[in-house]
Amino acid sequence: MSISVNTMRAIDHWVGVPLCALVSPLVALVDRIKSLVSPDLAQPKKLLFIELSEMGSAILVDPAMRNAQARGAEIFFLIFKSNRASLTLLNTVKPENIFTIDSSSLGGLIKDTLRFLILARRHKIDTAIDLELFSRFTALLTGLCGARRRVGYHIFHGEGLWRGFMLTRKVHYNPHIHITKNFLSLIHAAFAKEIEVPFSKIHIPDSEVRLEQAVIDPISLRKVQERIEKKAKEANIPYAFGKDRIILINPNASDLLPQRRWAQQRFSELIQAIHQRYPNDLILITGSPAEFVYVEKVRSVANVKQAINFAGQVSFAELPPLYTLSDVMVTNDSGPGHFSAVTPLRTVVLFGPETPALYGSVGNSIAITANLACSPCVSAANHRKTPCHDNVCMQAITVEQVLEKVAIQLQGVDQAKAR
Numbered sequence: 001m002s003i004s005v006n007t008m009r010a011i012d013h014w015v016g017v018p019l020c021a022l023v024s025p026l027v028a029l030v031d032r033i034k035s036l037v038s039p040d041l042a043q044p045k046k047l048l049f050i051e052l053s054e055m056g057s058a059i060l061v062d063p064a065m066r067n068a069q070a071r072g073a074e075i076f077f078l079i080f081k082s083n084r085a086s087l088t089l090l091n092t093v094k095p096e097n098i099f100t101i102d103s104s105s106l107g108g109l110i111k112d113t114l115r116f117l118i119l120a121r122r123h124k125i126d127t128a129i130d131l132e133l134f135s136r137f138t139a140l141l142t143g144l145c146g147a148r149r150r151v152g153y154h155i156f157h158g159e160g161l162w163r164g165f166m167l168t169r170k171v172h173y174n175p176h177i178h179i180t181k182n183f184l185s186l187i188h189a190a191f192a193k194e195i196e197v198p199f200s201k202i203h204i205p206d207s208e209v210r211l212e213q214a215v216i217d218p219i220s221l222r223k224v225q226e227r228i229e230k231k232a233k234e235a236n237i238p239y240a241f242g243k244d245r246i247i248l249i250n251p252n253a254s255d256l257l258p259q260r261r262w263a264q265q266r267f268s269e270l271i272q273a274i275h276q277r278y279p280n281d282l283i284l285i286t287g288s289p290a291e292f293v294y295v296e297k298v299r300s301v302a303n304v305k306q307a308i309n310f311a312g313q314v315s316f317a318e319l320p321p322l323y324t325l326s327d328v329m330v331t332n333d334s335g336p337g338h339f340s341a342v343t344p345l346r347t348v349v350l351f352g353p354e355t356p357a358l359y360g361s362v363g364n365s366i367a368i369t370a371n372l373a374c375s376p377c378v379s380a381a382n383h384r385k386t387p388c389h390d391n392v393c394m395q396a397i398t399v400e401q402v403l404e405k406v407a408i409q410l411q412g413v414d415q416a417k418a419r
Contacts, residue, residue, distance in 0.1 A: 003103055005256050008053075009383050016136025020164030027143045027166055040148050040168070044127035044190050047073040048120065048147065050138050051131035052101065053256070056338035057179075058086035060362065061131055063209055064183040065092050071191055076125060078116060078141065085316040086335070089342050090212055113141070120145040127151065129186050133173060134161035134383075142166050151190045153182075156198060161383070172198035175379065179358050180209045211362050214320040214342040224314060224321040231308050232282060245281040245410065245419075247274060248322075248345075249307075250331035251298045252291045257384060259353045259391040260333045264294070268301035269399045270330065274406060275304045284326070286336070287311035328409045330402060337361045344416075346409040348402060352393035353378045353386055364412075366405045370396035 003011075034040075047068050051057050058079065065075050069092070077093045079086075081100040087093055099116050102108035120128075128145050130152030132138040142150050143166030154170035155161065169189045174182055181204040189199035225241060232239040251267040253260040271283055283304065287295040289312030299309045314322050319336070323329070323343040330348045331337050333356075337349040341363025348366050349356065355376040356367035369375070375393040377386040413419075 003106060003109070006385075008103070009385060012136050012383070016140065017162065019140055020136050020162070020166070023140060023143055024164035024166065027164075031168065034148065042126065043071070044068070044073045044149060046076065046123060046125050047127040047129065047190065048076040048078060048125045048145065049129050049131055050078045050141055052078070052080045052103075052135070052138060053083070053132075055083045055086040055335045056359075057131060058083070059089065059211070059338040059341060060180050060359075061183045062090055062092055062211060063180055064187050066212070067184060067187045067208070068190070071187075073127070076123065081112075086339070088317060089214055089320060089339060092212075116141070117144055117146075120147070127190050129190060130167070131183060131186070134163060136163040139163040139166045149190060151186050151199075154198070169195075170198055171200060175358065177204070177358075178209065178360065178362075180362060184208055209362055211341050213344075216320055216324050216343075220318055221321040221324065224318050225325055227313055228282070228284070228310075228325065231310065231313065235305070235308055237282065237306055237308070239282045245278070245328075245413075246326040247278070247281050247283050247406070247410075248326050248329035248331075249283060249285045249298070250287065250329060250334070250336045251285065252287050252294050253332040253334040257353060257378060257386075259378075259386060259388055260351075260394070261391070262332055262350050262394050262397060264298050265301065266397075266399060267298045267330075270402055271298070271302035271304050271307050273399055273403050275302075275306050277403070277407070278410070279306070281306065283307040284310040286314075286322075286329075327413045328406055330406060333359065337365065338363075341365070346413055348405045348409060350394065350397055350402070351376075352391055352397075353388070364409075366409060368397055368401055368405060369393070372396065 068075055075093055076097040078099045081102045084100050087098055099119060101112040125145060125147045127149040128142045128147035130138050130142040133153055150167050151169040152167045153173040154167055171186055171189050184204050185200040188202050283306050285295045285299050292311040295309050295311040299307055319339050320343050323340045323345040326345055328346050329340055333349055333351045333354055337347055338361055340347050341361050346364045349361055351367055351369040353376055360367050370393050372393045377388055378384040
């Protein structure tokens, strides 16, 4: 039986706070003893990134990881086992340098945590960067992993989400710049030769927020294309690859924040509107194998012949080929909006409880948000948990608004492909 998101939040609070209080003095004492023996002057050589729960963050942190590599560091990564695949899209981290923790059960969580703490010391990790904004669990992992230099976000004089004193280099989290720039500020702190309070007193230009593109295997590309053509043929859809466009609709979002979902009915209405304007285009409604029923409801309500339930038809590794073959995708604010950024795919991403100013895709994307007075209502300061059960911020987004942005993206892709 897997651990629910709310259970993990509760454990992080009720267990994490007292543990941070107990561990902090011990970590501080060890740091003090080490500083008396030898000062921390060496540049990072073996640098560990810790980001457990967000698959999309594995993409958003890629510019920071490549920055660290360019400075001469060997990089490692710790992530939940269920999210490990997100690191394979760009393969920036060597497979043998990826540590995982199984979060499907409490026993597995404890066992893998202890295993990681041993492995981190065996690999002689000298620098740890906690990418999580204010998680006590990752703070404890950072403090106990044996790294001499430990970097992460600190609240300083802010209220709430106290997580002890695990960091040797404390960075002010800036809620007014994109998360990729916040991640890059952690790299600056890790490599800085002088102590700052707070780190990082630098300007990060937009040019540094550049995402590498995935290397697409021609064989995988062909397999996905054949699968699409087969599904179209089975549905008796007269689809001509290269001539007719492929529009992806991704209607679901993770259980981490269900308020991000645009209504199933709206997605069905959008499919109808797209088909009415672009009758020859193939519409693939995507999702994981577990989301097949959810996707099928969207498809059946739309009742459009050109729309196919494509949930579970591609593996995670086949997402880049699928995105490369497709022209435009409409998605809730979720992983696919970030995964697609490593391909040329143009996207329209719908935002509600969160803001694109911080978490927008760094790909060729158009964000839509209603800009309500209450939104965004989730942030690092509230563990990304909102009391809202009526996501008016998503309901306020109309089919006409989304269709307009889809048209803009389709026009752009037609010009790029000289179609």
